[in-house]
Amino acid sequence: MNRESKIIKLTDLDSDHLAKVMSRAFQHQPNFTYIFPNDENRFGLLKFFYSFVLQIGLQFGKVYTTETQDGAAIWISSEKKMAFSGLIKAGMLKMPFIFGWRSFRKSMMLNSELEKTRKQVMPKCHWYLMALGVDTIHQGKGLGSALIIPGISLAEKENLPCYLETFTEKNLAFYKKHDFRIIDKKQVSKDGPHYWVMVRD
Numbered sequence: 001m002n003r004e005s006k007i008i009k010l011t012d013l014d015s016d017h018l019a020k021v022m023s024r025a026f027q028h029q030p031n032f033t034y035i036f037p038n039d040e041n042r043f044g045l046l047k048f049f050y051s052f053v054l055q056i057g058l059q060f061g062k063v064y065t066t067e068t069q070d071g072a073a074i075w076i077s078s079e080k081k082m083a084f085s086g087l088i089k090a091g092m093l094k095m096p097f098i099f100g101w102r103s104f105r106k107s108m109m110l111n112s113e114l115e116k117t118r119k120q121v122m123p124k125c126h127w128y129l130m131a132l133g134v135d136t137i138h139q140g141k142g143l144g145s146a147l148i149i150p151g152i153s154l155a156e157k158e159n160l161p162c163y164l165e166t167f168t169e170k171n172l173a174f175y176k177k178h179d180f181r182i183i184d185k186k187q188v189s190k191d192g193p194h195y196w197v198m199v200r201d
Contacts, residue, residue, distance in 0.1 A: 007146055010063040010072070013054055018069045022050040025071065025133030030193035031167040035106045036099075048098050049107075052091045053131060061130070064150045066143070071134035073147040075154070078126050113188050114165060114195075121183055121197055122163045127155045129164040148178060152200065162200040167193050 010018070023046035026032055036042040057063040057074035065072045096104045118128065129151060134143045155162050164180065166172065172182065180198040187194045 006067050007064055007150055008067055009150070010054070010058065010065050012058065013051070016047060016051060018054060018065060018072055019047045019050040021069060021135045022054070022072060022131065022133045023047045024136050025139075026050075026131075029167055031110060031188070031195070034188070034193050035103050035110065045099060045103070048091070048094070050131075052095070055091065057130065061127075062151060062154065064147055066147075070138045071143055071147055072131070073129065073151055074131040075151040076128040076130050078122070078128060110188050110192065113186075117165070117184075117186060117197060118163060122161065122199065124161075126161045126163050127151060127158075129162060132164075144174060145178070152178060155200070164198050165195045166198065167195045169196070172196060172198075 013019075023043050026046060027043055032042060032046060036045050053074060054063060054072070057072075057076065060080040061074065061076040063072055063074050095107070099107060122128075129148070132144060132148055134147070152162060162180070164175065166175065175198050176182075178200070180200045183197040183199050185194060185196050
């Protein structure tokens with residue numbers, strides 16, 4: 001494994017580089033084109049969003065990346081309750097002003113839908129793969145598998161299941177390769193995107 005592919009656990013965010021990487025990886029995902037329909041400003045909004053998500057991962061779970069930060073796997077432990085103070089520290093209070101009211105309302109509705117589904121499907125302790133992204137220029141090189149394995153190994157060591165949702169059908173084969181199985185297919189509201197719920201026992 002070369003230097004670029006060496007997986008490490010992120011301990012702090014010393015720049016916005018990784019947030020930019022995740023923004024590029026998810027810029028055209030159906031959930032984000034739904035929340036941020038304007039193509040021109042989506043990247044900047046996603047950069048703020050993934051700065052927030054990475055901070056959440058550092059506070060309430062594990063974040064795995066490479067030494068050159070070419071992607072990240074963000075895992076959240078269901079045993080760690082997200083304290084409101086931690087969400088504020090991550091930047092939640094800025095969201096309505098940065099996203100705009102309409103996009104903020106959509107993002108809150110989508111998040112509420114995902115949380116409701118996760119609690120129904122996985123009421124017991126588990127590890128939640130909140131996000132797995134690889135920079136566009138490094139996709140298709142096996143980096144996604146390298147990033148996801150540490151979290152899976154941690155869950156196996158603790159004898160806990162894993163949970164994720166994906167809004168992209170082509171991702172299903174990748175996750176099945178890592179022993180996730182499809183539990184359900186749902187839609188976010190009548191005009192929102194579809195998503196697939198997957199569990200690894």
